[in-house]
Amino acid sequence: MITLGHAQAIIAGAIAHAQNAALKPLGIVVLDAGGQLLAFARQDGASFGRFAIAQAKAHGALAMGDDTAVLAERAKGNPVFFGSLVGVFDGGLALSPGGVLVRNGDGAIIGAVGASGDTGPNDADAVRAGIAAAGFATGAAA
Template structure:
């Protein structure tokens, strides 16, 4: 199964519709296929300059390391030299903050990832998961 544009748009639309409280910062959302190619992305009005790049690094990093960025960030805390090296050798294609979530088909195979940046890592991740579920897919380490 491949990730469709309709699924990617559902992920984005749902993620951006998630309640985030008054005066919540603007988000950038990117959905990548399993090869880290962009399927769709959106940037809310007012999102700061680097939000798209950070969102893409979260999604790409999740794909490249085979885990959600929350898990990767936990591993990095215990082995910072290695993960600093990974960030360097990949040209910054890994952001060590929650908000990069693997997208799996119902059988469990990874078909892409979503990256969100703009709010707290916890909020970015929650918005990503809501979008994935709305698209009828599963996320992260759930198999």
């Protein structure tokens, strides 16, 4: 289970990574396993749209059970299906890296984090750094 304290630690770790890597300002969303918003932060200078994009990345990862970088690759081979999912989820699916599942020590999905503001791969790197800083795991289940 991700608590508010965990969510804040994830965001702090992601922001620290973004600052150290000189990324563009990010918006970062943390969702629990049920897709409910736990926390959001927008770095100074990030546009107002970053919340919606970050939330769609995190929501999409949870809804489909995989990081959005993986989903984006899968979408290349089946664009009609993945395009239809955007409508199914009322826009709550962004097929760009930056939505990452959060796993506990047993590999169970306990939430997701989404970031938006830099390139998709850089967004994902910041998210993974934040998740690791909070003591959680990412990646495929063992």
